Each structure stands twice: as C-alpha cells, then as structure tokens.
Amino acid sequence: MIFYSNVADDLVQDSFILLTTMIVYRGKQPTVAEYITKVNNGTYTWTGNYLLQVYKDVDLSKSKVESVTKIEKNSPDGTSYGNYFCQAGLAEWAVLFDKTTSQGTNKLLNFNTSPMTFARNISENDLFMIVPVSDIKGLGVLRFDSIDFKSGNNPNPIKRFAVNFS
C-alpha cells in the first residue's frame, strides 16, 4: 500500500496529537489486552497498586524534521498538569488517552470525581496507546528527571515526551 507523501503528518495532526491524558504506572508493561482486563478488574485503577500519577491536558505540539513528523510536549520544562499523584513507586510504563475519552456521554475518564476514575469498562475500541517510561537519559517515550515517583505537590514533572512518525 502506498499512501500520499504527507500521510504521517496528517495522522499526527488529526489523531495522535490528541493523546493528552497520560497515566503513569509501575510494574511490567502490559499488552493492550492485559491492560483492558486489569483496568476492568481494578488492578490498574486509582485504587489498585500500580497507578502512580495522572497528567491531564498535556500540551503537545507537532513538528517535522525532514521526513519524520513528531508529537512532543510543547513546554520545555516540566509542569504538573494537575495534582493527580496517587502513590509512590518506580515508573515503568504509561498509557496515553485520546482527549475525547474524557468528553461526551460515553466518556471513559472521569475527572469530576476525586481524583480520577474510569467511568465505565474500558474496551479495545477506546483510543489509547501504551508506551515505555524512563528517566531523562533513557529511551522511554515519556521521560522524567527520575522514575522514582514520590509524593508532594509537584513531585514528578514531565521532562520530555516525543513520538515520531515517518
């Protein structure tokens, strides 16, 4: 299949730039199917033992370097994106949700109840992406100064986020 030359740019602009809610977890990175199962049984929810922190409305931007289009966090320094710290632990992976999943009558993520809940069962039809996490020197899609998450008002600012498409 051959797409038109600008397809990666349009994919990012129309879809992937909307992945603005990020939930950071500890433990081994799961598959999509495992994630769905463990959200629905409570393991990967706020009351489970794996969810560390939630970031809402992360400011993402699109850029292009030669033939590679990317989405990345816009601001150069970390910001808290809300005080959604859950528990301490070593961050290993994260799930990025399309911002439309917190809108409408069939929304998945609910920020109206404290602090964040899954409003209904998640399914493979929901729009999300699972990515690795690392410290700033590592190769994670989502990077922090340290993956050792600790409690506090603003303990774990995102230092870098980038996904490239070509």
Next chain:
Amino acid sequence: MSIIEQSPGLVISALTKTLKKIVGTRISRGHLYWMKGAVPSSLENITNPLRYRVADRLVHWNRNQIIITQGLISTTASTPINSGVATWFYFYRIDGNKIYQLVGTITSTGGGGDLELANTTIFKDKTYGIQEPRQSISINPTSATWVVEPIQSISITPSSATWVVEPVQSISINPTSATWVVEPVQNVEIVPPAATWEIEYEL
C-alpha cells in the same frame, strides 16, 4: 526494550480520519478506480491524477459512491468502463494544490492483496461494488524512527541589535580653559643692584 502498543480503536480512528482525508467529503473531487496492468511502485510520478493511466481504468466510483466506516471502505454499485483483470486500486483527490493519493494491490481471495476479490476478472456488462469489507488497513507507528535532537540549545534574544561603541576611559582637563602666564625660571641678578654708569665720548 518495551514497545509502543496501540489499541485497535486508536488505529481504526486514525485510519478512518486518514481515509476520509484521502477521499474527501461527498462534494469533493475524490475518485476510486480498480485498475489493470502493472502496479505503480511510487506516487512521485503521478503529477496529474486526472489523466494518469486512463486506458487502464476498469471500474470507477465517485466520492458520493464511497462509504468509509470504522476504517473500512464500501461502495455503491458501478458499471465498469472496460473489461480486464484488476491488479491494483487507486484513490485520489485534488484539494487546492494538494493531491491525496492511495495505491494498493488487488488479488483474488487469499492472495494477500490490499484488496481481495473473489474474481479479479472484470466484465463490462456487470456491476461491481464493495459491500462487505472484511479487511482494514493498519498503520503502525511503532516502526517509527527516532530523531536525535540536542536536548539543550543556546538562544540569543534579541536575535539582532545595533552596537554602540563607547570609550571605556577618558581624559578630562579642568578647568577646560585657562590663561597661561609664562614666567622665567631663572633671574639675572645684578650686583650691586644700583650703579651709576659713566659714559665717555670719544671725539
């Protein structure tokens, strides 16, 4: 190392948006063709889709005959332009100075084409349409390459300026004007200070 995984819903949503962009709205000049002959290996030489390989067109659907739902494409029925063996399909839409295009292979069922038909031989006296799509196209950003960029950069603000050169030190004379009085450094002293000079005349 861990990899990026997408939910099927995210892939389908992204694919649907992209397909809609290729085909456009119901009033767009979007077109789908089943074609015969060699499958193009590149889109770069297709500069005028309206006239591209016209003789190889077998079946044609206008945009208002194409339906895109959940990453799947279906069409209404259409009468072929020509008879022949379909080997590839071609989408295109012209939007201002942009050309959106998509090329994929056509094979018989089980042949592994991007579009599989029960019979790839097209007859001019029949009608054809895609009514029960069973395959979707997957786009996988996990194959994306990383671009190494400097984490830090140095910026100069403002980026341009006019420099004014000023002396660091100066010599000042105070007062700025004066009347100089020249005085002899040494005096000629006459001793005795007073005397009577006698003047003699020679005649």
